[in-house]
Structures are given as C-alpha cells and as structure tokens.
Ligand code: KG4
C-alpha cells in the first residue's frame with residue numbers, strides 16, 4: 526500500500542506528464558524491436574486482487590489471486606467500500622508475489638496491462654493507480670484494458686489453438702453476452718442480458734435458499750444431489766431467434782416457489798438448485814449454439830465466472846458435439862476473475878501500439 530501512495534506523493538502530476546510524453550515518443554533503452562512479450566497484468570475490478578505475468582499472451586508464468594470472499598460473505602454480496610480497502614492492503618504483496626513466482630525478474634517485464642473497467646470504481650482505481658505508478662516508475666509501456674475482453678482472451682491461456690472467428694458466450698456476475706469474435710481485440714456483440722446477469726441469478730437464488738455468497742459454486746455442488754426435472758422452472762428465451770437473455774423471471778419463479786412451499790422447501794433445496802441451474806444452462810447453451818450457427822462458425826468459447834459451472838460445461842460440450850462444433854473453455858481457475866487474462870489481452874493491445882496516457886482514469 527505505502528509504496529503506491531508514496532509514488533503518488535513524490536511525483537507531482539506535471540512531472541508524471543513529462544515522463545509519459547517521453548515514453549510515448551521513444552522506445553525503452555535496449556529495446557530494439559519494440560515487441561512486447563512479457564506482460565504484467567493487474568486486476569482489481571471487483572472482489573479479487575490479482576496480478577500475473579504472462580509470456581506472449583498465452584503462457585502463464587505466474588498468476589496470483591487474493592480473494593476477498595471471506596470479507597464480503599457476512600454481508601451476502603460485495604461491499605464496494607470494503608473491496609477498495611482490501612485491494613489497497615493486498616496490491617503490493619500480490620504484485621510482488623506474481624513477479625517473484627514468474628521467475629523472470631522485474632527487468633524482463635516488457636509492459637503492464639491493467640483492468641480499466643467495467644467494475645466498481647473505487648476498486649478499479651486501486652489497480653489502475655498502482656499500474657500507472659509502477660509503469661511510470663520503471664519506464665514501461667502500459668495499457669488499460671476492458672475486463673470483458675480479458676475474459677474473452679482467457680480462452681487462449683495455455684492453449685493458443687482456437688481459430689478466428691469464433692462465437693463466445695461471456696457469463697459472469699455482472700454480464701451475460703454473446704460475441705462474434707474476429708481477433709484478440711475485435712468483436713461484435715450479438716446479444717446480452719436485458720436485466721440480471723446469469724451469475725447474479727445464481728448469487729440471488731443462493732441467497733434465497735440460505736446458501737450464502739457467492740452462490741455459483743454452492744448451487745453447482747448442491748445441484749449434483751438434486752433432480753433437475755422435479756421442479757420445472759421457466760426457460761426464458763425471449764425471441765427464440767434472438768440472442769438476448771433475461772434471468773429476472775427465473776429468479777422470481779424460485780422466490781415464488783419458496784414462498785408457496787414455506788414449510789417444505791428446506792427439504793427440497795437440492796432439487797430447487799438443480800431445477801434452477803438446468804433452466805439457466807439450457808437457455809445459455811441453446812443461444813450460444815444458435816448464434817454460432819447463424820455466423821456459420823464451428824468454434825465456440827465459454828468464458829467468465831459462470832463458465833466454471835460443471836453442468837454448463839458438460840451440457841455445452843454435448844450440444845456442441847451434436848452440432849459438429851468444437852468447444853473451448855478455460856481451466857476452472859481461469860474462469861473467475863484473474864490477472865492472466867488481463868495480461869493476455871494487454872499483450873495484443875500493447876503490440877498493436879495502444880498506450881495509456883498518464884491522465885487516463887477508470
Ligand atoms: O467473472 P467473475 O469471477 O466476476 C465478474 O466479472 O462478475 O464471475 C463471478 C460470478 C459470480 O456470480 C459467481 O456466483 C459465478 O461467477 N460462479 C458460478 C460458478 N462459479 C462462480 N456460477 C455458476 N456455477 C459455478 N460453478
């Protein structure tokens with residue numbers, strides 16, 4: 526914490542500005558090609574403080590994630606003010622650990638990428654200010670990246686074989702969208718949720734069932750003990766030919782079920798979890814496969830925190846095989862928020878010449 530604020534105090538803004546202008550017009554000493562390979566990624570958009578060192582946008586040299594789940598758990602959701610404070614406490618240690626574990630040493634880091642948004646502003650500011658100070662302190666090029674583009678690039682970590690174009694379903698706590706992806710940094714949104722994100726629905730249903738926060742993992746585990754067909758919850762397709770989603774209806778349906786079965790629902794929690802999960806998974810899978818068919822694409826990717834869901838992974842794998850498509854899903858630990866994905870997308874932006882400015886903000 527202290528070094529970040531010390532940097533901010535020691536160098537007034539105009540000094541920063543001059544250094545930044547120099548950085549934009551000249552390459553680093555000893556850097557002949559200007560090509561950036563080793564990127565330090567930093568992520569602090571919500572309740573994970575994360576740093577990672579990634580080589581060539583694909584090879585993870587280190588990835589450190591400090592989760593704040595225990596801090597927010599008693600409140601049943603993320604408390605923004607607490608999140609910011611915890612990021613400040615953790616950021617220096619997490620970045621140091623990522624650099625040490627990478628084994629490359631600070632002098633071999635070629636650039637820095639940091640999440641600029643979307644996310645909680647106070648939380649984003651911590652990682653962004655740290656990255657700004659770190660990059661300027663060391664004379665490194667740096668770039669602010671979109672968190673969602675990070676998730677989309679998580680599918681290339683450790684496996685660079687997914688060809689363009691492909692269709693991606695991004696399912697997280699804040700977003701549920703389908704994209705036609707044409708390059709690491711080029712994509713077109715085909716649809717999105719009109720209300721709640723799928724992850725948000727998992728979290729809210731978990732809360733209603735008294736299973737705590739965050740809800741995705743616990744619903745996933747609970748559902749394995751239940752019968753997904755016992756309680757048929759509604760599938761909201763909206764227009765079946767379109768790619769938008771809506772998850773507020775199913776959330777209300779679960780709430781109504783709990784209210785109308787007040788005396789018995791406690792014995793049915795695994796069935797409620799399984800029925801809810803099945804309804805969400807069916808809609809997500811159907812729309813992703815249809816979107817890929819519309820674009821005549823036979824490669825699909827599943828990314829974001831909800832991509833860790835075992836039923837979704839299994840169902841999509843089966844449906845895609847039937848449709849003759851190949852599926853790419855990151856390893857479970859790369860589905861949730863992490864900084865390796867930030868470094869991965871940052872690598873492509875930095876090599877395309879993108880540079881953040883000193884007066885950039887979250
Ligand atoms: O991508 P992420 O880590 O953060 C955001 O960018 O939002 O996604 C977090 C979301 C939470 O809503 C969490 O409940 C959900 O991902 N999640 C899951 C599972 N693991 C995490 N949802 C369903 N099944 C899971 N196994």
Ligand code: ZN
Nearest residue numbers: 697830861862
């Ligand atoms: Zn995320």
